[in-house]
Amino acid sequence: MAKDDPTNRFGNSVVTSIPDNVPMFSQPGHKLRTSNRIVDRSALPNSQYQVIDTSQLTKLPGQKLETVVHDDQQGIVRLEENSEYDKSVPNQFTGPSFRTQKERFRFDGHKMLHHLDRIQAWQNGQRFAPVHIDMGLTKFCNTACLYCYAVVQNMTKGTMIGREALLQFIEDCGKLGVKSLGFIGDGEPTLNPALYDATVLAAEFGIDTSMATNGLLLDMDRAHDLLKNMSYIRFNLSAGTPEGFRRVHQSSENNFRLLIDNIRELVKIKKANNYKCTLGLQMVLIPECFDEVLAEAELGAELGVDYFVIKQCSDSEYKEIGIDYDAYLKIGDVLKQAEKFSNDNYVVQVKWNKINAAGETNLYKDGYRKYDQCFGTPFLLQISGNGKIYPCGPFFNKERFYIGDLHQDSLYDLITHGERYWQVHKDVSESVDVHKDCAIGCRQDYVNKFLWDLKNPPEHINFI
Numbered sequence: 001m002a003k004d005d006p007t008n009r010f011g012n013s014v015v016t017s018i019p020d021n022v023p024m025f026s027q028p029g030h031k032l033r034t035s036n037r038i039v040d041r042s043a044l045p046n047s048q049y050q051v052i053d054t055s056q057l058t059k060l061p062g063q064k065l066e067t068v069v070h071d072d073q074q075g076i077v078r079l080e081e082n083s084e085y086d087k088s089v090p091n092q093f094t095g096p097s098f099r100t101q102k103e104r105f106r107f108d109g110h111k112m113l114h115h116l117d118r119i120q121a122w123q124n125g126q127r128f129a130p131v132h133i134d135m136g137l138t139k140f141c142n143t144a145c146l147y148c149y150a151v152v153q154n155m156t157k158g159t160m161i162g163r164e165a166l167l168q169f170i171e172d173c174g175k176l177g178v179k180s181l182g183f184i185g186d187g188e189p190t191l192n193p194a195l196y197d198a199t200v201l202a203a204e205f206g207i208d209t210s211m212a213t214n215g216l217l218l219d220m221d222r223a224h225d226l227l228k229n230m231s232y233i234r235f236n237l238s239a240g241t242p243e244g245f246r247r248v249h250q251s252s253e254n255n256f257r258l259l260i261d262n263i264r265e266l267v268k269i270k271k272a273n274n275y276k277c278t279l280g281l282q283m284v285l286i287p288e289c290f291d292e293v294l295a296e297a298e299l300g301a302e303l304g305v306d307y308f309v310i311k312q313c314s315d316s317e318y319k320e321i322g323i324d325y326d327a328y329l330k331i332g333d334v335l336k337q338a339e340k341f342s343n344d345n346y347v348v349q350v351k352w353n354k355i356n357a358a359g360e361t362n363l364y365k366d367g368y369r370k371y372d373q374c375f376g377t378p379f380l381l382q383i384s385g386n387g388k389i390y391p392c393g394p395f396f397n398k399e400r401f402y403i404g405d406l407h408q409d410s411l412y413d414l415i416t417h418g419e420r421y422w423q424v425h426k427d428v429s430e431s432v433d434v435h436k437d438c439a440i441g442c443r444q445d446y447v448n449k450f451l452w453d454l455k456n457p458p459e460h461i462n463f464i
């Protein structure tokens, strides 16, 4: 391979990687800071790229090079010497999901680009339906996880959305064109017996559904209804051993075994029937489960679930869960090790963007946002497990942001011709100080960042 003089004509160091065997221009034009040795790309063979001999290329100390060939394209990956090449993780996200296997779930980001119709309606000041609604189905639970955010939203034993109200709401969502519902947040959804019929009905209206559950009270007789109709079921599990389960979820070790049996059975039914429903585990990371990370990563692989995701614990605006985000800086190596359990059928992924918040500058690490206004709530609405509608979970129970109640109000009417719904969203976007009034890393955070950027474009946007 040809190498330029390590020092250029200005006395500055230069390093090039021009192979010896490529065609060069004979009259290439003016000299660059290196020279005017320019590859004649038009003379490169069209059909099949030649595999480059990486041993010929310049490497930095401690680097090794590998050739990657995909379809008819070829590239070079630079790796640390001695590091095992993890094909699925060149870095956090470097390309389209179909190429970056683990990004197929896009855990650590948003999918707003796929909903340009709603974005346009928002930009035009029109009324539009949420793309997604996260909702509790109950306001109570059968476990007592140490990190439970629902506790700061006031749990109330026995309270849940009534069956009729829930089914009517789903019909409204169908009419409105809501794309998806997550039975996520507040209490445990499986404590509401209407969960199963609601899931089936939503599918009839073309609405995608999902659920986050502790999995202990699943009605396994209705497993087919869930697996056939839900896009994903996520198990809230922050332990990989019975002892860790007892500690973090404050439940019995027998319950851990029961949960594992349920998951195993669901995986079996899913595979036997070729259901598309994704089954995953989610660990809310707190110092009390740092020692459970690897055990759970291994457990997920053994169970045959599709993913194991590890996320930060979002604390409230008053930091009632007491998370010291600096603690996350100490566990990076373990988290990286956990990700190595990934294989072609099983993704282990850490939500690095949020976990690494502690490594941000002092300004940002305690929850200061990278945007000044919240525009995300009409796109991603949240409903409490008692049926009360709010713009977002952190504002549950705050009278000022109360929109309505599914037991009395029709979401369809509220959105299409009510005033209150839009007044509350306006109040959120115009009056809430996202840096002080909001929970750290709320559900709408990624969406907000995207919308803020759209509202506050850089200079010269036409020079794309």
Ligand code: SF4
Binding pocket: 374, 375, 376, 377, 391, 392, 393, 394, 395, 428, 432, 434, 437, 438, 439, 442, 443, 444, 445, 448
């Ligand atoms: S930024 Fe604040 S107001 Fe907006 S969704 Fe998050 S917590 Fe709610």
